[in-house]
Amino acid sequence: MPDPGPLFSPVSLGPVALRNRVFVPGHTTNFGLDNRPTARHTAYHLERARGGVGLIITEAVRVHPTSAGRHISLGSFDDSSIPAYAEVAEAVHAEGARIFAQIMHAGRQASGEATRTAAWSAADVPWAAGAHVPHAMGHGDIATVVGAFGAAARRMAQAGYDGVEVHLGHGHLLQQFLSPVTNTRTDGYGGDLDGRLRLTREVLASVTRQAPDLPVGLRISADEFLPGGLTPQDMLEVVGLLRDEFPLVYVHVSHSAYHGSYSLATQMADMSFGHAPFRHHAALFKRSFPGLAVLAVCRLDSLPEAVELVTSGEADLVGLARPHIADPHLVRKAMEGRSHESRSCLACNQGCIGRLESSLPISCVVNPEVGAEREWRRTWAEPPLAGTRPRRVLVVGGGPAGMEAALSARRAGHDVTLAEAGPELGGQVAIAARVPGRERLALLTAELSRDVAAERITILLGHRVEAADLLVGGRHEGVDDVIVATGSRPRRRELPGGPPVFDLWQAVASLEDPASPLRGTVAIRDDEGAWPAASIAEHLAGLGAKVHLLSPTASLAARITTYSRLALTHRFGELGVKVHPLRVPQGVEGGLLTLRDTLCGDVETMSGVTAIVDAGTPTAVDELYRELDALPEAPRVHVVGDANAPRTALEAVYEGRLAGTFLTDAVSGATALARAR
Incomplete structure (x- = not known):
């Protein structure tokens, strides 16, 4: 890593002093209940504050019920929500970090079946083919939303937040008014830039009036990536105008629109995009506004990249969202010289945005503890082995499920042997990572292999385990538990007389x-x-x-x-x-x-x-499990990953973590964590 000194230097956003220049940008978690933060939010943000970041920006806090969507999203519609937000802020402050609340109205993509009400937008333009047609807002609707933004900011100030971030990006309501693609109005809120910017000006005026002591930042989309949409030059003009009129302390430079096209894909750019594909946007705004703090975001995968942006003068702060889902202690590990222990984000979009689309709470392929930080912290504070003897554990299969099971069993205090029939660890993920464009998957197997090697785990490569090996007289006689992680195999259906x-x-x-x-x-x-x-x-x-x-x-x-x-x-x-x-x-x-x-x-x-x-x-390779399960004299057997049922690495790593951790009390352990899900 290049010298991280500049990244770990203090910086201020207006009156708010931050201990370093790394922040966790707003990202949806689906941890809410009745549109309010829960204990899961508190534990989630506390863990990342404890991990060393300087600033946390909350996921979008919807300012009005017309933006509420599902009850698991966050909102602040009346003063009764203040105590729940205050708990999150207090937890973050206790760990030395600062917290800003991102306030937003989603606009045309906010409702539908979940609320049985029409979405609000600048005009009756749906966000995608087949999507609901939104309600074109009247002047009374606009006044309601303007007041709601200000009231939400006031509540965040009362809850002890250090600032607010007004969301003018990602194709949400304010951007829907700002963009000529979505704003076809002919009244004073449409037409030229001055008209299309009118709602944002009124919102910022409401926010600064109702929360006068709260620093305000602005999140924007530098480029909509839409024909006829907003361009970086357009947004430079917009930011210049707003900065002249309002006391903005920073501009948070993102991109894209919530639109059923390639544009939306850039918002959560996966591994196919390559590293830091949009860093030039932040650099453009920093060059244009040298006196305004610029926050950079999106597919910034690691601290070395963050160091590059800060030392090159492309940004003042760097946001790492998915990397902090993957490893909440990235910063602290780096500061303590332990970067080699970090788990990397794969940019696979599987456990984070993939689960959000199914209205499930976020998770992570490389970090099975996401969303259950409180429960896992209690587990590791008093390891499941406490009060019992270490068990002799044989893990069969060296893919992600097997490696994670071996690691977790060892960390729980057991004696562990990991047997892999092939010449190296990695399993099917190592095969998938050989396909160009999917190489980042190799980080998972490389880091699991690294961690396995660092523990006192016996590793047997080229070692095929048979059921007889585990019985009396077998070469693995005396094993207490067998974790079968033998994966799955692909099917191949021939076509007689056809091509290969x-x-x-x-x-x-x-x-x-x-x-x-x-x-x-x-x-x-x-x-x-x-x-x-x-x-x-x-x-x-x-x-x-x-x-x-x-x-x-x-x-x-x-x-x-x-x-x-x-x-x-x-x-x-x-x-x-x-x-x-x-x-x-x-x-x-x-x-x-x-x-x-x-x-x-x-x-x-x-x-x-x-x-x-x-x-x-595919077909589960579960023959060993079936044989041992049918033998009363066999050791206890557990089956995880694709050997249990062919699925993905997300389930494989999660099941490996559960099996290895709770060998001595699998039922109560799984039950406690299930309650957290």
Whole structure:
């Protein structure tokens, strides 16, 4: 890491002194109840404050019930919400950090089925095809929202917050009024920039009037990434005007609009975007407003990148949201010379935004303790082994589930051996990471391998375990617990007389072979609608193959979060990937691949197919578990990850953590954590 000194130097936002220049930007957690913070919020933010950040900005606090959405989001609609917010602020302050409240109205994407009321917006323009048409706000509605912003700011001041951040970005209500794409009004709140900016001016006036002692920052989208939308030059003008009129202490430079297109994908840029793809936005505003604090955000994955931005003068503070979900103690570890112990964000969007889309609380592939910080802290304060003898534990399988189980069992005080049949640790994630564009997955296996090596865990590579090995006289006689983490295997369905069929592992192994039939015309059977088929399709198309993605359902990549899918489909379009929904291969006739329409049964043909990739539903490798489960004289057996049921790394790591930690009291441990979910 470059010298972190500048990053860890103090800085002030107006009258608010911060201990360093790292902040946690606002991000939705779905930890709320009745639109108010809960004990889970308090524990979550406390852990990140304890981890050393200088500033925490809350997730969006909705200022009015028309922006409430589901009850698990946050809002501040009356004074009865103040005590709940005060608890969060007090916890953060107790750990030496400062906290700003982000206040917002979501506008046209706020409601729908959840509230049975119409969303409010500048005009009757829905955010995506098929979305609800919003209500074009009248002047009375506008006055209500303006007052609500001011009242929410006042409540945050009463709750002890150090400042507020007014959200003018991400395609929410204020941006809907500001953008010519969404504001088609002809009254005083539309038309030219002065009209479109009128609502934001009135909101800032209301905020500064009702909370006069509270510093105010502004979050913006520097670029909407929409034809005819707001550009960086537009936003430079907007910030200049607002800074002249209001005592803004910072500008928080993000980008995108909440729009059913590629623009939305940039807001939660996944690993396909590469490192720090939008840092130039913050740099532009810092050059233009050298006297105004500039906060940078989005796909800034690590502290070294944060150091670069601060030392180069591109930003005054750097926001790391997903990295702090992955490891809340990033800053403290770095300050103590323990950066090598950190867990890295994969930018996979799986446990964070992926769960939010299902109205679930956030989690994290690399950090199973997210959202249950209080319960896990109690667990590790008094390890589950307390009062009992260490158990001899054999973990079979060295993928993420197995490595996490071995680590957790060792940290709980047990004697652990980890056996892997292959030549190295990593499992299927190591295979997936070999696909270009998915390389960041290798961080998971590399850091788990690092941590396993650092503990007193016996590691056996090239070591296949049979059920007989665990019985009397076997080479693992005397083991108390067996954690089976043997993963899953891909399926491969042949098409007699047709082109060669590759399963997923075979396809990955052949990706870089220029003589492979995968370089011709390839049909990919995508039963899962997940990343394995999509990433292989994208890479093969990039190599020049003619790729046809076949799905038995009407959806494309349905198990990939919308934020990532919108970027994926954009790339598919650029690469010429052909998508065939409601189609499955039926056979080969006269050299032609026949496809059956799963809806009506019609048959069509595809010519020139040189290879088929079968991305069908995988099968659990659970033979060892089945054998041991049927033997009364066998050790206790636990099954985790894909060996339990083929799913994703999110579930694998979580189950490994649970199994290893609660070997001596699995039922009560799992029950306590289930209550936290």
